[in-house]
Amino acid sequence: MLLVGGGHAQVAVLADFVQRGVPGGARCLLLTPEPALRYSGMVPGWLAGQHGRDDGLVDLAGLAARAGVELVLDRCIGLDPDARVVRTAGGGQIGFDLAAFDTGGEGQAADLLGEDPRLLDVRPIDALVDRLAALPAPGRVVVAGGGAGGVELAFGLRNRAGASPGQVTLVTGEGGLLPGFSGAVRRRVARALARQAIVVIHEDLRFTQGALVAGVRSLEPADLVIAALGSAAPAWVRDSGIAADADGFLLVDAHHRSVSHPHVFAAGDVAARADRQLAHSGVHAVMAGTVLAANLRAALAGRPPPRTYRPRRHSLYLLNTGDGSAIASYGPLAAQGARVLALKHRIDKAWIARYARLTKP
Numbered sequence: 288m289l290l291v292g293g294g295h296a297q298v299a300v301l302a303d304f305v306q307r308g309v310p311g312g313a314r315c316l317l318l319t320p321e322p323a324l325r326y327s328g329m330v331p332g333w334l335a336g337q338h339g340r341d342d343g344l345v346d347l348a349g350l351a352a353r354a355g356v357e358l359v360l361d362r363c364i365g366l367d368p369d370a371r372v373v374r375t376a377g378g379g380q381i382g383f384d385l386a387a388f389d390t391g392g393e394g395q396a397a398d399l400l401g402e403d404p405r406l407l408d409v410r411p412i413d414a415l416v417d418r419l420a421a422l423p424a425p426g427r428v429v430v431a432g433g434g435a436g437g438v439e440l441a442f443g444l445r446n447r448a449g450a451s452p453g454q455v456t457l458v459t460g461e462g463g464l465l466p467g468f469s470g471a472v473r474r475r476v477a478r479a480l481a482r483q484a485i486v487v488i489h490e491d492l493r494f495t496q497g498a499l500v501a502g503v504r505s506l507e508p509a510d511l512v513i514a515a516l517g518s519a520a521p522a523w524v525r526d527s528g529i530a531a532d533a534d535g536f537l538l539v540d541a542h543h544r545s546v547s548h549p550h551v552f553a554a555g556d557v558a559a560r561a562d563r564q565l566a567h568s569g570v571h572a573v574m575a576g577t578v579l580a581a582n583l584r585a586a587l588a589g590r591p592p593p594r595t596y597r598p599r600r601h602s603l604y605l606l607n608t609g610d611g612s613a614i615a616s617y618g619p620l621a622a623q624g625a626r627v628l629a630l631k632h633r634i635d636k637a638w639i640a641r642y643a644r645l646t647k648p
């Protein structure tokens with residue numbers, strides 16, 4: 288069995304293997320480039336000084352060791368789903384009988400905005416953290432993207448030690464602030480942005496002849512542009528011939544099994560559901576993880592997948608405003624305050640602690 292990508296869903300598979308053993312005594316490998324997974328939900332809090340830089344890491348190497356899974360630190364760059372082979376960036380080939388993909392999506396900042404040395408994509412998130420950690424006082428920062436990731440990063444950067452009012456600009460694009468969220472949440476977020484003197488521009492951002500422009504307005508001088516524009520599908524999915532949606536994401540059924548190749552499963556941002564719309568978000572990756580674990584266990588025993596992932600009607604999002612408060616979103620409902628932030632910290636830390644415990648004998 289080959290697990291490709293140690294993402295937010297795959298850690299639930301590793302946890303299942305730690306607790307119950309690798310099913311059927313199968314030989315299992317985890318192919319992923321880094322020995323740890325960075326939990327994206329804690330990055331804005333790290334920027335705002337609420338967490339240490341590595342507080343949000345899940346020890347993939349430790350989990351794999353405890354689960355009896357061999358770890359291969361490399362990345363998938365090609366898939367032949369018929370021959371059941373994955374190609375790696377390091378020049379290797381790994382065969383499999385059964386595979387589960389949770390590699391996340393890829394950054395698309397340069398494709399959407401244009402190339403510029405000041406441009407930094409949020410994906411891969413480790414590179415973002417490394418780059419920001421090396422920039423103690425980034426000066427004028429522009430965040431591109433009006434979704435939850437962009438909003439939280441703008442708040443985090445604004446509350447970074449040494450940041451000053453007006454130094455952070457959030458450019459949402461013409462889609463506006465938090466599309467898909469309720470009016471109540473959007474109003475609270477807009478008020479919090481204004482209170483913190485974060486400039487908000489509802490235009491599309493781009494680099495034109497080396498200059499940063501939103502609509503017809505110049506945003507120069509800018510020292511850093513961070514793009515949180517959603518993720519693109521990895522090219523190797525489309526090139527592989529496996530069933531993919533129109534955007535190139537690996538198409539799976541409600542069991543998170545490929546609709547074209549039943550020996551391939553996928554979850555998280557790299558996957559798209561054939562039966563319903565499912566937003567690419569950490570919440571769904573995490574929730575689909577236990578379903579993936581149960582279905583892989585059954586597949587190894589030659590049984591049909593027993594579980595489907597049916598998302599709840601609404602998902603809980605807790606948006607850290609970086610100033611000791613957070614805004615909760617649950618369908619049409621909104622709430623705000625220090626207690627919402629305390630709840631966010633409790634949920635995030637419990638998720639990390641659960642996996643940390645499993646790495647200990």
Ligand SMILES: Cc1cc2nc3c(=O)[nH]c(=O)nc-3n(C[C@H](O)[C@H](O)[C@H](O)COP(=O)(O)OP(=O)(O)OC[C@H]3O[C@@H](n4cnc5c(N)ncnc54)[C@H](O)[C@@H]3O)c2cc1C
Pocket residue numbers: 291292293294295296297318319320321323324327328330331361362363364389390391392409412435436437439440515554555556557567568569570571572605
């Ligand atoms: C700043 C920020 C804050 C966010 N906050 C939230 C939030 O509060 N709530 C929420 O629901 N969502 C949030 N998101 C979105 C969330 O991060 C993603 O939806 C989530 O990370 C997707 O999880 P995943 O498992 O699909 O992929 P990832 O978490 O990206 O994990 C992918 C894994 O695969 C590995 N990998 C990558 N490429 C390869 C390859 N080619 N071969 C092998 N391995 C590979 C990576 O190293 C990584 O271990 C946020 C995003 C950002 C940027």
